Amino acid sequence: MTTAPGPASAIGVSRELDRVMRADRGRLLAILAAGLRDLALAEEVLQEAAVSALAHWGRSGLPSQPAGWLLKVARRKAIDRLRGAARDGRKAAALAGLAEDEAAPEPEAIPDERLRLIFACCHPALEPKSRVALTLRTVCGLTTPEIARAFLDAEPTMGQRISRAKAKIAAAGIPFSVPDAEHWPARLGTVLTSIYLIFTTGYVAGPGEPRDLCLEAEYLVRLIDGLRPGDAEVEGALAMMLLTAARRAARIGQDGASLPPGEQDRSLWDEGRIAEGRAILARAVARRMPGPFQIKAAIADCQMAEAGPDWPQIAALYGALWRHEPTPVVRLNGAVALAEAGDPARGLEIVEALAPELRDYQPWHAARAALLVMTGARQAAALAYRRAIADAPTVADALFLQRRLDALNAVQSGGRSGRRKESP
Structure with missing residues (x-):
């Protein structure tokens, strides 16, 4: 734990600590949790180490290996905590292991053991929703409010779920370990769902965030693919991420508004990612073991068809996805695709029927507004757009919806003006 000579400014220390915790928190937590066999305690001692770093680094200068410094101090704090409870056999074993780790030479680099942490968080003993929420909290460091918004839950409810x-x-x-091959099927679906939510959180946030969650999710799926080669669903998840991420640079227009694939500047798409994603998807489909992630990858591919989104095929794919994931959100997306494919009345009927389940879900209002426009219900569409704009998760999404509302208002104003001219 050698440190650079001389004190460091409080601002400099705070910035470096923030950087290290953003970049390495998941890896540090995975190592600590594996040794302690207690996730809550691992989080506590890592936070205590971070508090100690603010004072120590300010006095003695920044360490040459900040992440290693935090790991070593966190282990020492855990040892202090466990000494008083050494009569507990499990805690005694953890204490012995920590003492051995603490005495070992400082490693050149912190190993990445997040996959062990993910599999622990996604253990079948945990309720599915809790598995995903806990993975987002521990591996990627999302806050409880962020996770609550993703699940349409109240923040206190989500906090209690994660604590339990x-x-x-x-x-x-x-155990904090990667399971043997025979135990993968029971855990893989939730693991992939957790990583998928990590990816979508990063995709919605955009490239300006401190951490690129899309790349982190892609890295984790590649890691799983290396451990379990030839799994069609792992390949499907990776293909879906590559095809979707290929459009990131074009997702926001020059005016700051988000753009759907059909309105994006295709010259900004990452052709390398598209080619790799399509090749991986073809390999997965050839295994003839269809699953939800392969279908989601196929939907992403159809969104990028040369002549524009292939809506009939997308609608058919959402029908197939519904058989695997019969959720209101899949039903909503399928209704939009159905409308775009030429049956807006049926699409709107499906969307309206989802009101009891999705009336507090912002994309439901946005989809409903678009379908109301398609069916000629302009006044109702304007109200729906205003609600969707008020609840939009990002400024870019709000700007996109405002553009649609402005266009609708212009059409309505033109219609009223024309009728006045025709009046005697």
Whole structure:
């Protein structure tokens, strides 16, 4: 834990600590949790180490390996915590392991053991929603409010869910390890869903965020693909991420508004990612073991068809996805595709029927507004657009919807003006 000579400014220390915690928190937490076998305790001692760093680095200068410094100090704090509870056999074993790790030479680099943490968080003993939420909290460091918004839950409810999941991991002695091959099927679906949510969170946030969650999710799927080669669903998840991420540079227009694939500047798409994604998808489909992630990858591919989105095929694919994931959101997306494919009345009928489940879900209002326009219900569409704009998750999405509302208002104004001219 050698440090650079001389004190460091408080601002400089705070910035470096923030950078390290953003970049390495997941890796540090994975190592600590594996040794402690207690996720909540691992988070506590890592936070205590971060607090110590603010004072120590300010006095002695920044360490040459900040992440290694935090790991070593966190282990020492965990040892202090466990010494008083050494009569507990499991804690005694953790204490012995920590003491051995703490005495070992400082590594040149912190190993990446996040996959172990993901599999622990996605253990079948945990309720599915808790598995995904806990993975987002621990591996990627998303805040409880961010996760609550993703699940349409109240923040206190989500906080309690995450706390209960941590406690269950500790009480049940769930191992922090990558399972043997025979245990993969029971865990892989939730693991991929967790990583998929990490990806979508990063995609919606855009490239200006401090951490690129899209790249982090892609890295984790590639890691799984290396551990389980030849799995069609892992390949499907990777293909879906590559094809979707290929459009990131074109997702926001010059006016700052988000753009759907059919309105994007295709010259900004990443052709290398598109080619790799399509090749991986073709390989997955050839295995003849269809699954939801392969279907999602196929939908992403159809969005990028040369002549524009292939809506009839997209609608058919959402029908297939519904058989795997019969959720209101899949039903909503399928209704939009159906409308775009030429049956807006039926699409709107489906969307309206989803009101009891999705009336607090912002994309439902945006989709409903678009379909109301397509069916000629302009006044109702304007109201729906205003609600969707008010609840838009990003400024870019709000600007896109405002453009649609402005265009609708212009049409309505023109119509009213024309009728006045025709009046006697």
